[in-house]
Amino acid sequence: MPPREQGAPWVRTRLRAAPVATVAFGVLVLVTAFLAAVLPRAVEAYETDGLRAAVAGASPESTVLELKAVQPGLELPEKDRADEVLPKALKAVDGAARSLLPAPLRADPAESAYGVRTAKSLEAQEASLPRPDGLPPRFTLATQSGLAGHATVREGRLPAAKTPVTVDTRVVEGAVTAETARTLRLRTGSTLTLADFLDGPLTVRITGIVEPRHPQRSYWSAEPVLRTPGLTSTGSRLPMFYWEAGVLLAPGAAPALLGGQGEPEKYWRFAPATGRLTGSDTSALVEAVASLEDGPGLVRMRGAAGPTAQVSTGLEQIAGSYTQTLDAITPVVAVAAFGIAAVAVVVLVMSGGLAAARRDAELALLRARGGSLPGIAGRLLAEAAVPAVPAAACGLLLAVLVVDEGRPLPGVLGAGAVALLACAVLPVRAVMAHRRPRAHQERDDLAHARPGARRTVAELTLLVLAVGSVAALRRRGTETTGDLLVSAAPVLIGLVAALVLVRLYPLPLRWAAGPAGRLRGVVGFLSLAHAGRSPAAVATLPLLALLTALTTAAFGGSVLTGVADARDRAALLETGADVRISTTDGGPLPAGLARVVGEVAGVGQVVPVGVEFASERASDTTRSLTVVGAEPDSYAGLARQMGLGGFEADRLRSGGGVRDAVASPEVAERLGREPRRIMLPGGAVTVRITAVRPRTPAVPEGEFLLVDAAGLKDFRRPTVLLAAGAGLDAKALRAAVRGAGPELSVELRGEARAALSDSPLQSGAERIYVWAVAGSAGYALLALVLGLLRSAPERAALLARLRTLGLTARQGRRLLGLEALPQTLLAAGGGMAVGWATVGLLAPGVDLERLALPDASGVTAPGGAALRADVWSLALPAAGAVLLAGAVAVAQAWWAGRRTPITHLRAGDMR
Known part of the structure; x- marks a missing residue:
């Protein structure tokens, strides 16, 4: 029979021999190809929506x-x-x-x-x-x-x-x-x-x-x-x-x-x-406008x-502003893309390694009987291509159905790269492992593994790249678009940390094995000894995936937290409190409005204040000064609750004709700490500054002078009403205010906060970031499961042997749980530490203000949108990895306990 007719039945037979593994591999390739194809399409979709919204939202005077x-x-x-x-x-x-x-x-x-x-x-x-x-x-x-x-x-x-x-x-x-x-x-x-x-x-x-x-x-x-x-x-x-x-x-x-x-x-x-x-x-839009204004x-x-x-036309300014926002957002989003890509590659490599390990004896026999490396690689390539290529095509089709906008080429390239990697990893791993025919399986455990010179050079190269990327990010920030080295900084840090931990991993196992051997029980010693004898690849690849994912998740959680904090702060600085009510012309509010607002569901505190403009004379010039009059106790409580220049109420006490005041830094510098006279519409008032605060709820931004309203006729009728409360009923509040007067303006902090996330560019990038971080975490957990499945036969055989020696089922569960614990704890603890260090290293070069606040809104976050470590983003993924590893180990011990030892022990089995 010709070779072509012999190959197809062999491939079909091998696929039928492991249907579950084949289907699982196909599903993995489908999901990965879908993500690789949908990510560039989704990015292009939100960029398109952002550009259209920028043009459509601008004034027609600018766009026509x-x-x-x-x-x-x-x-x-x-x-x-x-x-x-x-x-x-x-x-x-x-x-x-x-x-x-x-x-x-x-x-x-x-x-x-x-x-x-x-x-x-x-x-x-x-x-x-x-x-x-x-x-x-x-x-x-x-x-x-x-x-x-x-x-x-x-x-x-x-x-x-x-x-x-x-x-x-x-x-x-x-x-x-x-x-x-x-x-x-x-x-x-x-x-x-x-x-x-x-x-x-x-x-x-x-x-x-x-x-x-x-x-x-x-x-x-x-x-x-x-x-x-x-x-x-x-x-x-x-x-x-x-x-x-x-x-x-x-x-x-x-x-x-x-x-x-x-x-x-x-x-x-x-x-x-x-x-x-x-x-x-x-x-092209900018070039077309330039050509029309002064060109061909x-x-x-x-x-x-x-x-x-x-x-x-003003289209070039609109496109330029959009481009600046996009250029600031893209490097931050690219971090998530690099993270999920790195973890997905590790998982695909692990899936190929798992298949190669399962077929190790078969491939060794083929090599011993004269099988050539090209022939074996070709058959394995055909085996991998049969499920991988259709799965990648289905993933690409699904991506096109989910996101119907976008150029086809980036999605095709992404799905094609996944298919190529999925097809190549099994034959490459097999060829590398069976370059020479061998009579028995060589030891490849952590205790005896010695990294070669090539690996050392590769690790040093990766370290240099990581240091260079961190230095570039801290020096240039994320303003340089297309700089892949800067965007890959968190991933490179995670990879370097994983390689360092893999080198250090055998040391604590050796140190702990000695004291554990002197204990009365054998479970602790056996778990540490067997963990140290696990294959090096079983420890390296899952640790690589986990640390990369945990670093990406920590960085991503910090980004999202920084964005949320910046939006909360910007919304607060727009209103000064949860609710701000004022007249459209700055006149006094209707009598009884504070009582009406206080009866609305969710309103916990209502503070009326008066805002007037005084004249401040300095040398030969007269300057206007915003003066806020309020009741000291209620206003001080509101300022502390809102986090806007909180102060003690006694800072506004008055006596002897001099009124104590709280001022902004600029006003305090001009007036000094000595009593000064200012001219209000109702007459002159002498004030003495007792405290300096950068902001106050009545005037969240700008200069101000805050005084006690008692006894000042200018502040008998409040002009602004500030309210605080959780779960405000906005509809009922507006109805109540509308009944009190027609010319009243109601500003809600929650509505201002929601308006800051309406931009398609910002919300789309944020959504991509969330899903990319979640996907990388899912791949990391899958890598952990694959690593445990890779060593499952060895652990099952060990458990069967020990059961013949009297090991109980409870001890077997403890043994497998403790065996999985060192690697998992190392990944969890290392991931938290590396994530925290990554955020600290990269924070000076990352400004999230463009991602947090729409550029067209004109709203800013004081001090910018800073990147800071988020505890939940560090702890939750790490805790999830530990719990999953423990659950898988316990489930495996339970499943192995249900089967007889003879199932795992066969004559001649060297496991």
């Missing part, structure tokens, strides 16, 4: 692409000038410019618009219009396309150009939004007489009042003055204010704007379509819109 060109030149005939600003010509340019947008920029047709507008607002001459400081309002005129599809007519009708409009036309129709009409006291039929036209003013007759359908979208918000009027300052030393508003003319009325001095300009606004943006498009893209746009056309 605006192409604009000056009015047609005066050298052209008036008819040609008018034709260039009519809707037909503008629409043609709009289509041409939209087709010239470079990828990945795409325009959203529903929110894009074009037209003609006055770059300089025009002054209205009607005396009936509101004039805050005596200055007439000014209006921006625009002939924006698509008004009928973006507004609902509330009164009248939309403007129209019933007769052809020319440069000399002086009466046109227009429409304003309901908010503009309400603010400027306009109605249907009103007229606006606008100056700055050569042959007399332009009259705009208001024919309709419209309501924007989507006021926050680009159509209305790219130029907010068309939607909402606003007060504008003259910008002088003594500023005066006037109203600035917008009027929408009929598109056909654009030629009338050419006859004035409002500097009319043509514009085309393209709202970006974010649905097709991906995280990998960030650099601008040259092409000028070919469509005219030689003076310009393109402006």
